[in-house]
Amino acid sequence: MRIKGEKLQIMEDKIVSAVRALADSINSGSNVAVDMSALIEVTSELPLSSFDYWERFIRSEFYSARMEASPLKWEVCSRTKELVTWLDLISFNGYKREEALQALSGAAPNTFFFSLATRRLNDWVPQVRKAAREKLPDIARSTDPKYVVDALCVVLSNWNSWGRIEKEEKEVLLNVICEKEIAKCLRARLVSSASGPMASLFSQLGRTPILDGQIEEIARSAIQPSVRAKAYRSLFEGRIVWVEGRRWVWTDIRYCEGRLKPIVGERVQEVKTSLLDLLERASEDRSSIVRRVSAEILIRELDNLGSKARVFAERFASDSSHSVSERGDFALKKLDELERANVS
Incomplete structure (x- = not known):
């Protein structure tokens, strides 16, 4: 546990240093594009399994660093149009998150920042979710497919627990999945990954046509046995099944007893073998x-x-x-x- 704590502290120190350097460059009042290279480098090392923690940590540190600016620097910033950065996607201010989505263009610099943009589809502000629906497809097309796929592997395993994402936002992600290069990378990831929730990913990808005609190859070649088993079951049954979500079902309303029942979706597959x-x-x-x-x-x-x-x-x-x-x-x-x- 001590070693784990030391590693965590080292990573936090790196992030604090990179965030404060970025904040200082913004607080300087210069209209020149800020240098995010240090922050990009350190966030590329972060495990996506702890994404919630790091998002909160970076937001807090960035806000504190901005608040520590001297009155003179704030006066300069008030006279110039403040630069928008990728970190504004996690601003405490919903207007700033919306503005960031509307202003940012081009590729996300790594998986972490593409994940920040993706998670705005579950934002608690409707206007931010709308901006995310409009801009995420363009960001995804511009971003390295590896970054997109790394983020999607985590998102698709967890999006049923997102409380605010609705059908429109899910459609955006499903359309991103169907982009040619992204779909190709996702199929390769299903086959080559030795760890991770690939069986769950297989089911969620079954919502789209990107696995059509590819399931037999996945059944033969996937490294993870659970993925091969899912693929064979889909071939035997002629369909791919996934969990859409869960709904509460009363088993005995007199005693307020019940359980969460899975909502299952399916897509028919043509099997020639x-x-x-x-x-x-x-x-x-x-x-x-x-x-x-x-x-x-x-x-x-x-x-x-x-x-x-x-x-x-x-x-x-x-x-x-x-x-x-x-x-x-x-x-x-x-x-x-x-x-x-x-x-x-």
């Missing part, structure tokens, strides 16, 4: 997670596979994974029951 071929591939996958999915599908499709059903059932029953073998045993029992019923 036969069920037998898909079962063959999935049953030979190196991960038991994928083999278990194929065993579940076997049980569901026992009546439609003819003599091949027993071949697969025996293969699964002898699997080294207990979760797979128990499904194989169940399939064999069901086949025996069907045979006895047919004989009688």
Whole structure:
């Protein structure tokens, strides 16, 4: 814990130094573009998993640094049009956040700053959300696709918890996803990432057409077993399923008892490969997670596979994974029951 605390302190010190340097250059009253290179460098090192913390920390430090300007500097600033920077996207002032979105153009300098712009789609001020809807597509098209994809991987895993984002804002993000280069990078990320919430990302990307015709390749090549399992399930079922959100359902209103029920969406997929071929591939996958999915599908499709059903059932029953073998045993029992019923 001590080492972790030391690393956190070092990072905070770097950010404070970079933020104060930026604030000093703005407070000088010069109309020349400010140098954000130090802040860009340090924010490029920040983990997106702690984004909320760093956004609050940087906002607080930037505000404090601006407030420490001498009266003379504030007098100079009042006579000149104040420069707008990317940090104004997290200003305490909603008018400043809106102004920043309207004024900024060109590429976001790194993933952190593109994430700042993206999060304005969930801003508590409606006018800021409107400005974000209008400007984010242009910013995304200008920004390095890697930065955009890094940000989207986090956003799409968490946006169901955003309390203010609405259908219009989600449509903006879905359109960004469909940009050619961004879509290409997202598909590559699904296949190549060894960690992260890629299975959840796969489901959310299923809202768009960017995975159409690509799911079999993902099922074969994705590094993460959970992604391959999701892809195979989508092929078996002919659809991609995702969670839209959650709504409260009363289970016993007399005692004020209830639970959050997932709201599920789906998109139909055209699958050209036969069920037998898909079962063959999935049953030979190196991960038991994928083999278990194929065993579940076997049980569901026992009546439609003819003599091949027993071949697969025996293969699964002898699997080294207990979760797979128990499904194989169940399939064999069901086949025996069907045979006895047919004989009688």
